Amino acid sequence: MKLSLATLAASVAVAAADPRSAAARWNNLRRRLSYEKIAGYAPDSQVTDHCAIDLDQQAIEAQLALKTPESFENAQRIYKEGGHSKSYAQITLTGDGIASDLKKDDPVMGRNAEGNEVSGKAYEDHNAGSKVLKIAYSTTDIQSSYVGCQVGGLQDSDSNQKGCFKDSGDLTIGGQEYPYTYVPGQDNNNGRTIQGFSTGARDKMRVGCKGCPYDDFSYFYDYYGADDYADQWILAAFNGESTQFRNGNADFSRYGLDGKEQVIKKGTAYLSIFMYVIREFEDALDDCEQRCINCNYGSVHAWDEGVCFYTGSIEGQDGITEDGKLLHQLADKRCQDYMTCGVDGTDLAGQAKLNYDLFDLFALGNYQLTSGNCPAARQTTKKIVEKMYVPMIQGAMRYAYKVDKLQGGEKEKAEGAAANVIYENLRVGATDTNYQQVKDAFESVYGQMGIKCGDIGGLWNEAEKAYYPGMSPCVEVTSQESSSGGTNKTLAIALGCTFGALFAVAVGVILYMRGKEKQGAPVFKTSEHAEKS
Numbered sequence: 123m124k125l126s127l128a129t130l131a132a133s134v135a136v137a138a139a140d141p142r143s144a145a146a147r148w149n150n151l152r153r154r155l156s157y158e159k160i161a162g163y164a165p166d167s168q169v170t171d172h173c174a175i176d177l178d179q180q181a182i183e184a185q186l187a188l189k190t191p192e193s194f195e196n197a198q199r200i201y202k203e204g205g206h207s208k209s210y211a212q213i214t215l216t217g218d219g220i221a222s223d224l225k226k227d228d229p230v231m232g233r234n235a236e237g238n239e240v241s242g243k244a245y246e247d248h249n250a251g252s253k254v255l256k257i258a259y260s261t262t263d264i265q266s267s268y269v270g271c272q273v274g275g276l277q278d279s280d281s282n283q284k285g286c287f288k289d290s291g292d293l294t295i296g297g298q299e300y301p302y303t304y305v306p307g308q309d310n311n312n313g314r315t316i317q318g319f320s321t322g323a324r325d326k327m328r329v330g331c332k333g334c335p336y337d338d339f340s341y342f343y344d345y346y347g348a349d350d351y352a353d354q355w356i357l358a359a360f361n362g363e364s365t366q367f368r369n370g371n372a373d374f375s376r377y378g379l380d381g382k383e384q385v386i387k388k389g390t391a392y393l394s395i396f397m398y399v400i401r402e403f404e405d406a407l408d409d410c411e412q413r414c415i416n417c418n419y420g421s422v423h424a425w426d427e428g429v430c431f432y433t434g435s436i437e438g439q440d441g442i443t444e445d446g447k448l449l450h451q452l453a454d455k456r457c458q459d460y461m462t463c464g465v466d467g468t469d470l471a472g473q474a475k476l477n478y479d480l481f482d483l484f485a486l487g488n489y490q491l492t493s494g495n496c497p498a499a500r501q502t503t504k505k506i507v508e509k510m511y512v513p514m515i516q517g518a519m520r521y522a523y524k525v526d527k528l529q530g531g532e533k534e535k536a537e538g539a540a541a542n543v544i545y546e547n548l549r550v551g552a553t554d555t556n557y558q559q560v561k562d563a564f565e566s567v568y569g570q571m572g573i574k575c576g577d578i579g580g581l582w583n584e585a586e587k588a589y590y591p592g593m594s595p596c597v598e599v600t601s602q603e604s605s606s607g608g609t610n611k612t613l614a615i616a617l618g619c620t621f622g623a624l625f626a627v628a629v630g631v632i633l634y635m636r637g638k639e640k641q642g643a644p645v646f647k648t649s650e651h652a653e654k655s
Contacts, residue, residue, distance in 0.1 A: 158265055161433045161441025161450060161477075163484050165426040166492065167419070170268035171261045171314075172427045175395070176434025177206035178316055179447040181276060183387050189379040196277060198360045201390060203275030204312030210245045210258040211271070211287050212311060213304045219251040220295060230257045231294040232287040240270070240287055245313065255302075257293070258313070259285065265435050273310035286310050316390050317353055319398040324349035327401050332408035338400050338507060345369050352394040359385040391448055392514065395431055399449065399510070402428030403487070403503045410496035421491045429484050432510075441473060441481075449510065453477050456516040460579030467576060470584065476512055476577070483509075508572035515564050515573070520581055522557040523593055558592055565596045574598060 157165045160173060178200055185197035224230075230242045245256035259271045270285015286306045292299040324330070327339040328349060335343070342351055347368030355372070358365045359382050364373040374382060406424035411417040433441070434448040441450060457463035457474035467475030483506050490499040568575065581593035589595075 157263055159439040160426075160429055161437040161439070162481050163429050163433070164488075165429065166488065167423040167426045168261065168263055169423070169426045169430045170263060170265045170435070171207055173265060173430040173433065173435040174206045174268060175314065175316065175431060176436050176447045177272075178204050179387075179391055179395070179434070180436065181205060181280060182316075182390060183447065185277075186383040186387055189383065194360060194379070194382070196275075197386070198357075199275035201275075201356065201360075201386075202315060202317045204315035204318075205274035205276035205281070206269075206272050206312070207315075208258065208313035209269055209271045209273070210256050210311055210313055211242070211304060211306075212309045213255050213257060213287065213293065213302045215253040215255065215293075216290075216301045216303055218300075219253040220248060220255070220300065221298060222250045222296065224248040224252070224255070224295060228296070230255075232257075233291055234270075234285060235283070235288040240285060242287075255293075257287070265438075268435075271310055273307065274312040274315075278307060281307070283307070283310070316394050317356075319394045320350045320353035320356075323352075323397070323401075327397070327404075331405065333404055336401065336404045339397055342397065352389065352397065355393065356386055356389045359389065392452065395448060396510070399428050399431045400507055402431060403506065406487075406491060407496065407500055407503060410491055410494070410499060412494050412496045414494045415492070418491050418494060422488060425484075425488055425491055432480075441477065449513070450477055452513045452517075453480075456513040456520070457579075459520055459581060460516050461582045462577070462579040467579070470582065474513075476509055480506060480509055505572070509577070511571065512573060512577050516578055519557065519561050519564060519578075519593070522560040523581055523590060526557040527590070561593070568596070 157168065158170075159165075160169075181200050182197045185193045185200065187193075224244045224247070226244050226247050228244045230244060232240050232242065234240050241260040242257040243260065245258040248255055259269050261269050270282065271287075272282040273286065274281075283306050287293075287302075287304070289306055290301070290303040292301055294300075323339065328335040328343060343349060345351075345368070346354075348354055351367065354365055354367070358372070359374045359377075362375050362377070362382070364375065365371045374385065377385065402424050406421045406428065409418070409421040409424060411421075432448060433450045434446055437443055437446045437448075437450050444451075444454075446454070453474040453476045454463070454472075457467075457472075457476065458470055461468065461470050462475050463469040463472045464475060465478055483502055487499050487502040487506070490496075490502060564578075565575075568578075575596040575598050578595065580589040580595040582588075583590050
């Protein structure tokens with residue numbers, strides 16, 4: 123990315139101007155250059171294990187695509203148990219317990235079934251005398267070989283046990299050897315799962331973090347009335363049941379396997395993971411120490427994690443692929459529908475202009491955090507979050523048009539959904555859909571959301587070489603400006619409904635709510651942000 127060169131030049135210039143900081147800055151640059159890029163972004167920390175969360179998404183989608191009751195059970199197991207991120211073994215010592223306390227991250231060594239050395243570290247603190255230990259597998263800087271043990275909820279045929287500890291042997295801990303036993307196919311687990319992004323949201327996004335409650339999470343929480351709204355939605359779809367939210371309910375008993383497939387795979391990627399991306403950027407801001415160049419490694423690491431969860435590992439170092447599973451790929455898909463691909467946002471193919479813009483902002487935010495410019499990083503984060511909603515809006519309007527004018531079937535109705543206009547037109551089980559009402563509702567709050575008509579574009583009909591009737595780009599209303607103050611719960615409904623897949627039933631509505639609040643007309647009169655329980 124062009125900003126990476128700017129960052130390098132700026133860093134060298136500052137180091138030259140201030141010799142006392144030269145060593146620290148050069149060490150930081152060397153660290154930057156030592157990690158593989160993430161679709162063009164240069165991380166300053168090891169995040170290969172985090173990027174691999176998209177392999178769980180890929181495995182879930184592969185099982186859903188088989189469309190059998192058994193394959194859906196397999197997909198749900200991967201959703202709950204993972205398989206590719208934060209791998210650890212739960213091992214039972216067969217002799218005495220450990221002689222002394224084992225602290226988290228203390229080194230542990232063992233061997234695999236072939237007799238090769240396997241390195242690990244304590245997953246958590248263990249007291250002296252403990253006989254059941256959790257040992258995390260070491261990870262590398264190389265994405266293609268980041269970890270050698272991938273089991274979790276995966277099918278045996280899809281798992282990788284080559285780098286797992288063998289079923290019995292000795293572990294070396296603190297210079298001592300301890301005999302152990304365990305079942306590799308059952309006792310190799312994962313500490314990071316897509317389900318966990320949602321079930322842990324309360325403590326990480328609403329009540330347990332330094333900057334809690336995070337605004338964007340609050341929009342969804344206020345709308346649905348549940349911290350784990352994403353998990354409830356996804357499990358209801360798996361089970362063919364109705365959700366029990368305060369707003370935005372859906373009855374998935376109306377759907378067959380085709381519809382459920384769309385709901386689930388879009389819900390996991392665009393609802394659960396989407397919000398966790400924002401959470402990581404917010405966490406980076408929470409940890410940022412202003413005007414302290416050497417204090418913000420943890421903050422930058424959280425930022426790198428956010429980029430990983432947005433992009434995934436499949437995108438590679440250049441981001442040029444059609445096989446990605448997360449939000450980077452969603453933007454690239456939607457730009458082909460709205461002719462917003464390419465650097466200028468005028469092409470029908472290639473990388474989305476949105477991704478060009480976002481990755482420049484990702485690089486800028488990294489530099490701001492590294493240099494301790496926390497206020498500037500907060501403004502950059504605000505711009506990132508605003509842009510992240512663009513593909514959701516594009517998806518909601520696209521599916522509304524397909525259902526209304528092109529007579530889309532169960533798949534389309536499962537992919538779209540949005541305050542009363544958006545929700546009633548796109549909700550699960552809607553009897554009628556008016557795409558123009560949905561389009562008008564979104565466009566009425568673009569200014570308040572920090573989104574421009576050019577960001578969205580128009581729904582393009584390649585066969586006719588023209589925009590679909592009524593779906594050409596809107597015209598900017600210059601009097602509407604993005605508001606920088608106040609909590610905006612109104613985006614919650616529009617956001618709720620826009621999420622590209624029946625979470626469109628949430629994103630669209632949440633986005634709309636967010637915009638209406640910035641106009642001074644909130645959909646919800648009372649905020650629940652201050653609720654402590």
